[in-house]
Structure formats: structure tokens, C-alpha cells
Amino acid sequence: MVQDIVSWLLIAGGAFFVMVGGVGLVRMPDFFTRLHPASVTDTMGAGLLLTGFMVQAGASLVTVKLVLILVFLLFTSPTAAHALAHAALLDGLKPWTGKKDGAP
């Protein structure tokens, strides 16, 4: 019972952060700012969801696999994000600074 409540909370939190990342991906003004919400999804969203699944699976081989998935994601996603940003900068993509829209 407690297990169910805990995993429900974790999964709900994960679902929330995953969606925030999606909204940010659409809403942010340029490529570099879009990287940040994407990283919210990759770390918090994936972390909470997978942890929620782990609580649900209990101590078993399934949990070990979930941990492996999480570790892979946490190791690869920053590398991919860095490579993306680095390539975009080298390519001459200029980061948006918000000056022209008169942002506060």
C-alpha cells in the first residue's frame, strides 16, 4: 500500500516534469534555450518515472534493468546535449538574448 502511494507520487512527478520539458521545447525562443527544458525531461522526468517503476517492481531483475536504463540516460544525455550545443555554436548559430523583444 505504502509502496503504491510512493510509486504513484514518483510517477506523477515524473509525468509532470516530462510534460514541462515538452512544453518548453515548443515554447522557448531559440535552440539554445530549448536545450534547458529538454534536460529537465532527461534528468528529473526520466529519473522520477524510472524510480517510480523501480518502487513498483520491488527487488528483482526488473529493478536492476531500470537502474541500468537510468544510468545510461544520465551518462549519455549530457554528452549528447553538449555535442549538440557545441556543434550548433561551431556552425555559427547565434544564441538569442531577448534584446529585440524588449523582455524585462
Place this chain on the structure above:
Amino acid sequence: MFMAATAALLVTIALALARAFAGPSVYDRVLAVNSIGTKTVLLIAALGFLAGRPDFLDISLLYALINFVGTIAVLRFIRQSRAQEGN
């Protein structure tokens, strides 16, 4: 409960698809692909639990790796072809 996770993931995939369609730069699209990849990993894991067959996790695991290798390969390619256009 897994249903909520699945729904959230599907919505996010839709949003990322919108970004992939709109672009505007290649990098936005690569970011969208990478992002959808991560979400597919999670989606397959959630589906596995939803169907009561967590063996699906092996595919998630494979995906997590392919997604990364794919992104790096695409970026290498873009860099290489840009360098060729330069000279």
C-alpha cells in the same frame, strides 16, 4: 498509474514532433529526435508495466544506447559536411 505516465509521454512526444516539424534549424530537429528517443525509452518501459510484461525493458535499454549513438553520428555527419562545404 502507468496510464498517466503513458499519457504524459504521448503528449510530450506530440510536442516534440511539433518542434521537429517546425525546425527551424537542423539542430532543433536533432534535439527533437533525441528527445523523442528518450521519451520512447520511457514509453516502452511504461508500456511494459501497463501490459504486465516488464521484459520489454530490454528494448528500452537497447534504445537508450542507439539513441545516443545515433545523435553523435548525426552530429559528426553535419560537422563533416559543413566542413566540406566550407572549402
Place this chain on the structure above:
Amino acid sequence: MDRKEGRRAIEIYINIVLLFFLVATGLAAVLLRNLLASAMLLGIYGLLMAALWVVLDAVDVAFTEAAVGAGITTVLMLLAIALTERHEKRPSRPPYLALLAALVTGGALVYATGGMPAFGDAAAPAHRHVAPEYIARALDETGVPNVVTAVLASYRGFDTLGEVTVIFTAGMGVLLLIGVGARRRKEGGGS
């Protein structure tokens, strides 16, 4: 019982959503003139397709789709684009003949689905021939826990060996072609 029915219904909704995404991705990939963007979209198509296979319980197909559809195909497309052009040329005249061919083929395929057995029907011809034998005896006869692997690597071992040879040869051919192209690509010609 009730719970199982509910799960079926949910799976149908997930299927519909995924199919909708697939159609949208496919259309966008066709409509975009930027070939690099199209290649990216086809990568997404592979990912979504694999998710769909998982929902349909075809886990082994999903594996292949993940590795080939989302992985290797994207890389091959990118290599092909690198050797040719980045932007699709506008056709000189409307491709009516191609459209007709596509419509006829598509229509025939949709019509043919009417003759197929229902999804998951245990009485379908494909499930009544050797499949039950394999499922019953694979573990004892081959010692392989996964039935699909047992069929591919043991019962149809020679068949698979042939396939692998074909794929290996094709891979070598692609590598040779790309190698030659990269060396010859000195005189430029990018868009």
C-alpha cells in the same frame, strides 16, 4: 476479466495515437524539401514504429526496428545525402503516374486486409502449422529460452546463415561505395 478488457481498450487508444503520429511524421517527411530534416523525421518514424510493435506484443520485431529503422537507416540516409544533395529538387512535371501507382498499391493493400485473420486469432493458418510444435519443444530441443531466437538460429539455422551472408555482402558493398564516393568528392558540387 474486466481489468483485461480495460487494458485492451487502452491499448487501442495508444495504437490510434501512435498511428496518428506515424501518419503525421510520414507526411511531414514527404512534404519537407530539406532532405536532412526528412532523414531526421524518418528516424522518429522508426522510433514510433518500434513503440507500436511493442504495443502489438511483437517485441522481437521492435528490437529489429529499433536497431535498423531508427539506427542504421538514419545513418545510411545521412551518408547518402552527404554524397548527393541537401535539398530536394522540384519535379519538372507533376508526378501523376507515381501518384496513381501509389494509390492503386495502397488501395489493394487496404482491400487485402479484409481477408486477413483477426489480430491475435489463435486459429489463424499461420499459427496452426509448425508454430505450436516450436513453442512446445523449442526449449527442450535447442536449450534456447527465447522461442523466436530458437526458430531463427536453430530450426532455420541455414536460412539465417544465408540471410546474414547477404546482409554482410550488402554492408561491404555500401562501405565500398561510400569510400569511393568520399575519395572522389573533391571537385565540390554541394548546394
Place this chain on the structure above:
Amino acid sequence: MAHATSLFAVLYGVWLALSGHYTLYFLLVGAVCVALVVAIAMRMDVVDREGHPMHLTWRVPGYWAWLMWEIMTSAVDVSRRVLAPRLRIDPVLERLPTSQKTDIGRAIYANSITLTPGTVSTDLRDGMVQVHALTSGAIERLRQGEMDARVTKLEGES
């Protein structure tokens, strides 16, 4: 050799976790496959301190715990900005100094920056890391240097 042994142990652990069938035959096949991979990796000359930094193993969990807290707080901050009716962001691109002595230390620092929502490392050379941040507050936090100091401590002097 120590690195090869530890790589073998890690890979075999992964094999065991993924296999789920523990008969003598499968265990042996697994060991042979893993040994083959380790042999290939050694031939490729990637089994060394940098490719397999086992000297860091014992200090890593503490750092991860701190990093996880950092990720959570900044994820909440970024989420709030994403969902706010008006976008309150002022992205900046800036170079910051790093105090690590080894490449692997700098790589850990840059990856930690990227892993934390709100900041992405975009370039790493000459002992400087270039960071794109969603807000000037995020870059200010980095400039205070707590993460930098923690990674340097993690790297140790050995």
C-alpha cells in the same frame, strides 16, 4: 591489468543483470563473450585510467547525492520559468575557469554542468568551460564555484 579485471567484472555484472538465465552453459558463454570484449578493448588500447576511472569509485556516491539535489532544485526553477505565463529568461553565454587538473576531472565538471537543468556546457578547452545558461542567476551560481570545487575534490590528488 587491474583495469582489465575491473572492466571484466563490470561487464559480466551487466551480462548477469540482463540475462536472467543462470544455467552453467549460459554463465560460461557469458564469461567467454565478456572476455572477448575485454580483449578487443585492450587491443584498441582504451582500457586505462581515463577510459575506466576506477580510482574515483569510492568518492563518487557522495558527489552524486549532492549533484542530485542540485539537479532537483534547478529543475524546479526551470520548470517554473517554462510554465510562467510570461517567459522570464535572460540567456547568457559565458566562459568560466575550471580548477581541475586532469581531463577526466574537467569532463566530469562539464557533464555536471550540462546535467543540471538551466546550464549547458558548450565548449571545453584551455582550462576554460563555455556555458550557456537560461538565466544570469544560473551562471552566477556556477561562478561562485561550489560545483567546481566539489569536482576538484572528487578528482583528488592521486
